[in-house]
Amino acid sequence: MTSWKDRGDPTPGMFSIGLDPKGSTQYVLLWNNSVVYWASGNWTGNSFNGVPELSPTNSYPNSGYTFQFVDNDEETYFTYTVKSDVQIFTRAIIDVSGLFQAFVWMEAAQAWVTFFTQPKAKCSVYGMCGENSMCSENAAASCSCLKGFTENNPNNWVLNDNTAGCRRNVPLKCVNNSSVTKQDRFYLINNVKLPDSAHIVNAANIHDCELICLSNCSCTAYSHNRTCLVWHNHLMNLQDSTGGSSDRIFIRLDASEIPNSGTKKWWIICIIIGGFIILSLGITIIYFLYKRSRIGSINQGDGPLISFKYSDLQFLTRNFSERLGAGSFGTVFKGVLPDTTTLAVKKLEGFHQGEKQFRAEVSTIGNIHHMNLIRLLGFCSEGAKRLLVYEYMPNGSLDKHLFDSGSVTLNWKIKHQIAVGIAKGLAYLHEECRDCIIHCDIKPQNILLDASFVPKVADFGLSKLLGRDFSRVLTSMRGTVGYLAPEWISGEAITTKADVFSYGMMLFEIISGKRNLERSETNMETFFPVLVARKLLEEEVQTLFGSELTNDVSVELERACKVACWCVQDSESSRPTMGEVVKILEGLVDVAMPPVPRYLNILAEGSKNLKFFSYQSTT
Known part of the structure; x- marks a missing residue:
């Protein structure tokens, strides 16, 4: 396969892909039929060793990928087959930039969505930027x-x-x-x-x-x-x-x-340097006093969102020197106001919204006020420089406390507080805002904890607004594998019940303190959500947590397990609303025994060695 010469000329270009001309069982990307700038690695009998993401064990759950590589005296070729209830169309090209890209047709979005690109480091494409x-x-x-x-x-x-x-x-x-x-x-x-x-x-x-x-x-x-x-x-x-x-x-x-400045007299240079130092010192003092007065006025009350200048945020973050972490579309840095109030400043990267759409989204999120939702304090929008300023969460994200061995171990009382708080935050988004907001990426990494371990739902980079006159919305696939509802995979229009499913999968992790997809390679029965669902039906769920639990904790654990199973039911109509989840977890409403969701079995069979990754979209 060969690229076009350029985007307006379909004659053969400089880039091509084919079997290794040296005879090995791998595919290579070539520049000018001579320079190899990417190779798939040799065929192992199951996959190409340089492309682990195409391994059948790393495919979508229940997608049924099969691969075949044929190499004999007459022919050599590679095929893959997708066995699915839904008809899938794919296509592949070599772009004029030298990238090999594969796409899948998303019927719901009426668009081709990229699912595979090589090489990952685009600058490694030989001659991508041309000469000089x-x-x-x-x-x-x-x-x-x-x-x-x-x-x-x-x-x-x-x-x-x-x-x-x-x-x-x-x-x-x-x-x-x-x-x-x-x-x-x-x-x-x-x-x-x-x-x-x-x-x-x-x-x-x-x-x-x-x-x-x-x-x-x-x-x-x-x-x-x-x-x-x-x-x-x-x-x-x-x-x-x-x-x-x-x-x-x-x-x-x-x-x-390159102009030559070497002819200037030394005494003139000294005068200029001296004057520049004095002028710089004066400007620095004035600038510092101005910053103190400007930032001092920022600290007053809970008024409307603050429109920061980029230079303000550089000053508050010490030129973005202390990195807190990363989320959708950007990196988060620590900032400190003169009164010692700590902020979290998120620099958006690869963010393609226009100015009008960006400000509309900021205005929407900025008007949301709930103790279990991260509070947006302000923003900056100066050309390509776009930043969001949030309240600072000293205990970081939930995933660190659940999965990292060096972090504080959460007891059940705190876990129950976190589960209820997250449910209340989502119920507010779904049921109490002027426009219904579907978060689309609920997972432990997007739950932040304050000093008292009160949870705050954060990172709205993938969220969708849904008018109160509508019950569902069509959008391209987004979220994180392991928390995606079945309707995402099938390409159906989504509702708030997609968040409910993600919450249920996360609730299993809160209960167990381990990732759902971390399990023994030899024992398929250790997939925790399946274990919980089966033990509930056998009335033996307590055996999963030991015999030393108090009666109150035992009742709350069983109730939480039932809620999690109801949240991940295959049918949207079988899942509770987040408002109902809150009432059940708080013991205000009884909950019936849930059936074992069929989708959990699919995840259990298809999740072995599955790595976490995100589908991100700005549409």
Whole structure:
């Protein structure tokens, strides 16, 4: 399979995928039919060892994937088959950017959804950014021309096709390798992964390395780190490696591209530096006093959301120096107000909503006030810089206390308090807000705990608003495997009962203190939700928790187990509302014995070695 030449030209391009021409049992991605920049790894008889996510044990529950690799004297090929009650359409392409992508058709959303992409690090695609450019690996890999260079084909760059690369603004004036020291200069780029096709030359020091490059008209760059490396003609596959590499490279440009300031008099420089220091000190003092007065006014009352300036949040977080964790679309940092009030500041990354939609969502979440929902204090929206400011939760997320061995062990009293609090927060979202809000990603990682272990539902990055005139909504798949309701898998329109299912799966984990999907490889019967459902029917659920429980705790545990089983019933209509869950957990309403949900058996059979991952969408 071969890519297009560019997005407007379907003639064969530079990228292709096929069986390894050297004869191994693996598929490779090639640039110009010569450079291998990704390989699947050899066939093991069950999967390709370099692509563990395509292993049948890591597929969707109950999807029924089967794989086959045929290799004989007449033919070699790979197939996969999906056995499902729902007809599934897939397609695969090689994009003009060199990425191999596979899609599945989501009937409910009427769109193709990407489910497989290789290579994961987009900058590893050979020549993705073309010549004389640099690739930066961020939320969406981006290309940029080097200083002194301009895009070869600007129209293609607008379409994110950067393979044509960049050209010099001013050609080098080197002729016959003479007079070059007066014509050309170098500029430095730090923290990079060096380009391909370097030549090693003998040089005693960095100065000699520079002279060697200047003495050859075809030399376009050099680097020196104990060894002198030089590059001739075009530079390919230069990558930004901030924080990951200390390599640096010197790029050769015409002298006119790098103005020379060496002719200034020393006394003039000293006067300018001295004046700059005095001016900077005065500005710093004024700026600090202004910040104190501005941030002091922020602390007054529970009024409307605060529209922060980006510089305010830099000041409060000490330039985002203390990382608390990460959630949907971003990273969370600790901030402190002058009165010592602690904040949690979330920097959104890869967030593609427009300004109007972003402010509408902030306004909606900002108007929600409930003791079991995280409180949004303010936001920042300055171009691409978008941040959310929340109250700080000193005990972090629930998953750390349930699953990490070094954290505080929660007793049943606190667990029961947490389970009831989460249910109350969700009941408020579903039943008491002006617009019904479906969270869509309920799991322990998205439950934060304050100093008294009061739970707060957090991270609304995947939530959906549902008008009171509607009972369900169509949306692309979102959430986390292990907590997804069956209707997500089948592509049906969802209701608040999708959150109820996720809550039920999480309630099993709160009860057991372990992940549902952590179980013995040899004993299929240790899938905890199935054990609970079966023991309830046998009236032996107490055997799961030991015989030393008090009567009150024993009753609450059995009630919680019944609630969890009712929440994960296959049919939405069989699941309780979150308001009913609250009443049951608090002992205000009796609950009948639940049947064993069929879907739990499916999860038990399909969850072995399943890794957690999220479907994220902004639609």
